[in-house]
Amino acid sequence: MFVLVNLKAYPCDPIAVATAARDVAADAGVRIAVAPQAADLSRVAETGVETWAQHVSPIDHGSHTGSTRAAAVADAGAVGTLINHSERRLTLADIDGARAAAADNDLETVVCANDPAQAGAAAALGPDAVAVEPPALIGGDVSVASADPGIVRDAVDAVTDVDEAVELFCGAGVSTGADVAAAADLGASGVLLASGVAKADDPRAALEDLVSGI
Numbered sequence: 071m072f073v074l075v076n077l078k079a080y081p082c083d084p085i086a087v088a089t090a091a092r093d094v095a096a097d098a099g100v101r102i103a104v105a106p107q108a109a110d111l112s113r114v115a116e117t118g119v120e121t122w123a124q125h126v127s128p129i130d131h132g133s134h135t136g137s138t139r140a141a142a143v144a145d146a147g148a149v150g151t152l153i154n155h156s157e158r159r160l161t162l163a164d165i166d167g168a169r170a171a172a173a174d175n176d177l178e179t180v181v182c183a184n185d186p187a188q189a190g191a192a193a194a195l196g197p198d199a200v201a202v203e204p205p206a207l208i209g210g211d212v213s214v215a216s217a218d219p220g221i222v223r224d225a226v227d228a229v230t231d232v233d234e235a236v237e238l239f240c241g242a243g244v245s246t247g248a249d250v251a252a253a254a255d256l257g258a259s260g261v262l263l264a265s266g267v268a269k270a271d272d273p274r275a276a277l278e279d280l281v282s283g284i
């Protein structure tokens with residue numbers, strides 16, 4: 071299982087979380103990545119943790135104020151990127167453009183989707199993985215795997231029907247080792263989470279608990 075921790079714009083210390091994630095990943099032998107704010111990418115990557123961007127724009131050099139170039143996040147040390155997060159939605163054309171820009175810069179891609187239908191559509195664009203996240207459960211205390219296991223199972227089927235090479239992750243409310251184990255039992259090969267670590271009093275302990283079920 072891949073554990074992808076999105077720090078969103080939460081008021082946590084990205085270096086402290088990154089260092090903890092690096093150490094827990096090494097100790098447990100589990101793949102853990104951290105996606106900080108774009109401005110923190112270099113500092114986070116310097117810790118040695120696997121570093122991801124939260125977003126890339128479907129553009130290259132040019133008159134694109136406020137954009138985030140895939141090449142720039144790769145230069146900053148990112149090895150992957152989220153695309154179309156529930157809090158950073160894109161048009162279909164822009165999802166495809168962002169995925170292509172990321173792939174051109176050797177970034178791994180996870181396209182987010184609300185439900186199984188969107189997950190299947192996202193898989194058709196050829197990302198490395200699709201993350202299904204019901205918006206209503208994001209930031210809550212109940213894991214998607216407990217609150218709505220059918221959405222995870224159906225998303226696995228929807229993605230596999232389109233392209234067996236695309237992995238399916240799930241997210242929303244994932245915060246414990248039991249949540250990660252339940253996601254794996256439903257067929258997910260990764261989890262996308264945020265508040266369970268970024269808002270934890272002790273992010274290292276939260277990460278240790280998360281990987282305990284793997």
Ligand SMILES: O=C[C@H](O)COP(=O)(O)O
Pocket residue numbers: 076155156203207208209210241242243244262263264265266
């Ligand atoms: O990117 C992470 C997801 O939106 C899940 O967030 P959450 O773990 O706070 O529910």
